Amino acid sequence: QLYAELSPLFEAVDASIDNLGSFRNTLRGSLRINGNQHAFRYVLWHKLERFVRDYPEVQLELSSETRFVDIVAERFDAGIRLGSHVAQDMVAVRISPPLTVRVVGSPDYLARYGVPQTPADLSAHACHSSRLPSSGGVWPWDFRHPESGETLLFHPQARLLANNSSELLKQIALSGLGLVCVFDDIVQQELDSGELVSVLDDWAMRYDGYYLYYPNRRMNSPLLKALVAALRE
Known part of the structure; x- marks a missing residue:
């Protein structure tokens, strides 16, 4: 119960730190993304590589595994999975072809x-x-x-x-x-x-293809907006 109450506060702090980059006309911060080997290596790598080159002050952490992960509980910024069926409080954006x-x-x-x-x-x-x-x-x-x-x-x-x-x-x-x-x-x-x-x-x-999903309360994060723009099909 304590975690559930404090989690939005932690995310608000993360979002505020992300937003600091807007004062420097650049993006700076970190993104932790959960996905699988196939998505990272075969489907999205050229997009991820371009994102890293375009935003040299952003640290991108890619966690590859096959199990289903609660991205909020495990402090990931976003996840990647097949299909758009996610929890109601999540935003899902298609990022690959079928x-x-x-x-x-x-x-x-x-x-x-x-x-x-x-x-x-x-x-x-x-x-x-x-x-x-x-x-x-x-x-x-x-x-x-x-x-x-x-x-x-x-x-x-x-x-x-x-x-x-x-x-x-x-x-x-x-x-x-x-x-x-x-x-x-x-x-x-x-x-x-x-x-x-x-x-x-x-x-x-x-x-149906891979989707990037993340909590809807993070949809205004400049870092996530940049990632969505880079990965969107």
């Missing part, structure tokens, strides 16, 4: 074990995934039925678990050890070169 997830494997693996035609066929394949940070279970793969649009879940019996590492999942597929499910931009270069092959494309799940 994203597609692909199931990929090496040509050698698919030549030996065959190409799955439906998600049900994956039960006969070596499928590798990561562990859910909340429940500890294996991360399920989402699919969308090509005709009905119904969302289907496949629960892989993963022999290899690569937690919070899309690069390691890609390496597993390149090694011919089986199939992995990752965002298509992570493996686009390997798909273009033929090192990896995408399967079940008709069933691929498409997400």
Whole structure:
């Protein structure tokens, strides 16, 4: 209860410090952003790099993890997540185009074990995934039925678990050890070169994209305004 009462006061102090930069015709301060590896490295990096170059007196802290975080309780200025569904006291701003997830494997693996035609066929394949940070279970793969649009879940019996590492999942597929499910931009270069092959494309799940979210009482912060302008699609 004490934290709930004092938290707005702390945020007001932070906002007042942020606003001091307006007297110097520059932005100065710090921003702590919570997100995940894919968002920071593959989707937003060129925008974040430009932000750092444009505002040399702003310290930008990027915290990469897969668990859901209470950004207020853990003193983050903003968070990044898929979709715009956030708490009512949060502002959500779209910062990326829609994203597609692909199931990929090496040509050698698919030549030996065959190409799955439906998600049900994956039960006969070596499928590798990561562990859910909340429940500890294996991360399920989402699919969308090509005709009905119904969302289907496949629960892989993963022999290899690569937690919070899309690069390691890609390496597993390149090694011919089986199939992995990752965002298509992570493996686009390997798909273009033929090192990896995408399967079940008709069933691929498409997400609405990443959103930056932050408490609505911080919406007038000059630092957050600058970040939103830099990341907005």
